[in-house]
Amino acid sequence: MIIRSRTVILPLDDIDTDQIIPARFLKTTERANLGEHAFADWRYASDGTPRREFPLNQVDLAEHRILVAGRNFGCGSSREHAPWALKDLGFEAVISTQFADIFRTNALENGLLVLAVPATAHRWLLDHGGAELQIDLGAGELRWPGGEAIPVAMEPFARYRILHGLSSLDYLLRHEQDIARYERARTPDTPAR
């Protein structure tokens, strides 16, 4: 799996999922079409006009499908609507130094790549918005515009799953016998053994 695209930069640290998608847009029973609400209060003024100063309003998102964000992206609420909205907006990967735990899981369950890179590489990316990158998930590499590549850290099972189109649910269902055996060996209301 290879992603080739330009980056768009949100340099702030600790961007929480309430910014990625405000709670008032969570009153849906579906997961589609949430992109229009992504970063709603940063993208639009209260009268609905786009804020020109917001980086995502300054580029053609179809050509900028890699988001480079500040540290600890996706902190706060567990809402999976955040990666749903980012994917619907066209993003295929987010790069930072560190991701909030629940967001990282939610993103990877939806095939949205979250790539943690060292601080020096991160700094370069923040300073070079619009850089054209190539992410080679099979090789576990992030390739720079000049052709140089750095390895990117990703949880190996998530990487395998995404590369091979395996769903976590199918994997768990395949272990039904292990789960049944565990249940037989244990009374749920007496936790410690």
Place this chain on the structure above:
Amino acid sequence: MSGRTLFDKVWDNHIVVPETTDTPAILYVDLHLVHEVTSPQAFDVLRERGLSVRRPDLTLATMDHSTPTRTEQVFGGVRIADSAASGQIDALERNCREFGVQLENLHSQQRGIVHVIGPELGATQPGKTIVCGDSHTSTHGAFGALAFGIGTSEVGYVLATQCLLQRRPKTLAIDVDGALPAGVTAKDLILAIVGRLGVRGGAGHVLEYRGPAIEALSMEARMTVCNMSIEAGARAGMIAPDETTYAFLKGRPRAPRGADWARALDAWRALPGDADAVHDRRIAIDASALAPMITFGTNPGMVMPIDGHIPPASGDPAFAKALEYMGLEAGNGLLEHPIDVVFLGSCTNSRLSDLRLAASVLRGRRIATGVRMLVVPGSQAVKRQAEAEGLDRVFREAGAEWRESGCSMCIAMNDDRVAPGQYAVSTSNRNFEGRQGPGARTFLASPLTAAAAALRGRICDPREVMA
């Protein structure tokens, strides 16, 4: 080999398939709490795949996030104006009926915020693994459970298999010595801890709160502490169970009874960490040195003592943006800062003891002219208990609004919102931009500090107005 921590014991007890380099562990879930906002898409997956809920007996649903708090909308048949919100409420009703999941619905006497009713019903117990599609599931760790928030995909996995794929997290011990001074509450303690760790300091870790100041806390206060573990980036926070825990649980509807109770107690008493157990990290806090705390920025780590000063500008653009959003300046204090709204509620501070604390400040007094105060009990049971004690009258006579239970103004998914630009002192857990409504500016604080601010119409040290 060194001994095992509280976390180690609960984790080890729930391993269905151990972790390897290539694959995460399969972890069994003892209690799955479900609410209306993060579950509909998960039930849809079950329907599409022709799957059933594996353990409806370990699953409990309620509605709290997008529900109204006005009595006429909850019980009086007045329509919920927001069709999207009522659509979610209807979807949860349908899903629970179709899949055989017990639901405390809008009219249930047992309904409330999911993290308030779990403990209240005795469903939250030491040693359990507890998950919910909500990041404040960390609350239940107050009982010595391993409890954490999950996304909607994972809600579906737990519904279908009662299991999750998990890598073993690291552990961080937080030793709290001394005793909290008068007027300084569990909320102030956890705000100080989040300030110390920062909003990413706990990432990848399960926190364990220990020490004399923690042991001295009531269960409700312990829940306040564990609730905000996520605000330090930790998915879970835990406190070892003790006699306070067992006394709280005994006799609750879902707690074990008779011989089962004795058996459960034996198991629970084995849970606290071994004397020689080692955590991956450890920090120490002196409770006796703490003051009432208040946030000044747009994440819970931007916090200071109530009489403190906002730190100088650091050159960090996020810091500058936060102060601009808040309309505050670096270096200034917050005492005497005028406020518009006070919110007493949320899964952090909406239990009976929280309401009693706030009422102790407001009894026989009126809130300041021009201030709106909303009091939203955490559950219908809390509401009934508060009314039996006359707390509702204290709040009403002070000029506050008294509502039905729910998440309300903490997340502003219903009509309970702070208007753009207004300042709110809130007992909730998040001061993120727009959290309490677009443009709303939030100061997080304890119930005492919130009540004192309502009284004065300005931020003040609650110890000045305490009865």
